[in-house]
Amino acid sequence: MSAHIETSREGQSLSPALEARDIRKSLPLGGESLDILKGISFQIGRGEFTAIIGPSGSGKSTLLGIIAGLDEPTSGKVFLDGTDITFLSESRMARIRNQKLGMVFQAYNLIPTLTAQENVEAPLYVGVHPGSPSARAKELLALVGLQHRLDHRPNQLSGGEQQRVAIARALAAAPAIVIADEPTGNLDQSNGQNILDLIRRLRDETGTTFVIATHDPTVAAAAERALHIVDGLLASDTAAAMAPPPPALMAEGSVR
Ligand code: ADP
Numbered sequence: 001m002s003a004h005i006e007t008s009r010e011g012q013s014l015s016p017a018l019e020a021r022d023i024r025k026s027l028p029l030g031g032e033s034l035d036i037l038k039g040i041s042f043q044i045g046r047g048e049f050t051a052i053i054g055p056s057g058s059g060k061s062t063l064l065g066i067i068a069g070l071d072e073p074t075s076g077k078v079f080l081d082g083t084d085i086t087f088l089s090e091s092r093m094a095r096i097r098n099q100k101l102g103m104v105f106q107a108y109n110l111i112p113t114l115t116a117q118e119n120v121e122a123p124l125y126v127g128v129h130p131g132s133p134s135a136r137a138k139e140l141l142a143l144v145g146l147q148h149r150l151d152h153r154p155n156q157l158s159g160g161e162q163q164r165v166a167i168a169r170a171l172a173a174a175p176a177i178v179i180a181d182e183p184t185g186n187l188d189q190s191n192g193q194n195i196l197d198l199i200r201r202l203r204d205e206t207g208t209t210f211v212i213a214t215h216d217p218t219v220a221a222a223a224e225r226a227l228h229i230v231d232g233l234l235a236s237d238t239a240a241a242m243a244p245p246p247p248a249l250m251a252e253g254s255v256r
């Protein structure tokens with residue numbers, strides 16, 4: 001078996017990994033309308049590691065749910081790996097999600113009765129994937145440094161280890177993009193840093209596109225790019241690891 005982990009089956013194409021076009025989300029609230037997202041547009045290239053940052057309540061989880069096809073925008077469009085996923089039927093959306101998208105959550109969301117290996121195998125029994133699920137799961141758990149924890153259940157693993165299993169599971173079907181909502185939110189600083197280092201390494205080794213949401217600027221700084229959400233709008237778009245742009249650029253909005 002090749003040592004190289006399979007990445008997107010799509011091969012090269014000109015479309016970005018993800019495009020959000022004028023995403024708006026409003027919810028009815030006591031006769032009024034609560035405008036959570038007020039017109040957000042961006043493109044994320046293949047293999048980019050991007051953080052969506054904003055204070056609690058700024059709409060990060062709402063935006064991630066929409067770009068992952070779990071929720072519908074009030075208006076606007078989402079293109080995932082070149083496919084318009086806005087307003088698809090639930091069955092088509094489920095198939096696209098299974099092929100193109102991996103999800104990671106703050107609270108890991110592993111199945112408690114399954115072992116680490118079984119948790120990673122589970123998505124491979126839905127849809128068609130090359131190779132055996134058990135070999136693929138072992139390969140991925142080795143990739144995240146858990147080859148010695150295959151038979152452990154979630155309650156026999158530390159928080160950092162559970163999140164590594166969740167990341168291995170998200171990568172199981174070799175998706176084009178992995179979306180993670182506050183993936184370090186339940187971890188102490190050193191385990192959080194380990195997860196961020198792991199994401200960077202996996203991005204380098206597999207070419208997978210990673211988008212994380214966080215309220216924490218030090219977490220966002222681990223990404224290459226930060227999309228800053230303020231008051232339902234994109235306030236800035238910058239390379240987070242570099243020096244912050246001058247205030248004039250911040251005020252103008254998009255830097256790249
Ligand atoms: P974040 O992830 O940045 O903390 P969220 O996307 O979870 O923010 O929430 C954005 C805002 O929308 C918050 O003010 C939240 O209370 C509100 N909100 C989210 N979902 C609902 C809902 N189903 N009903 C009413 N308000 C909601």
Ligand code: MG
Nearest residue numbers: 060061062181
């Ligand atoms: Mg949130």
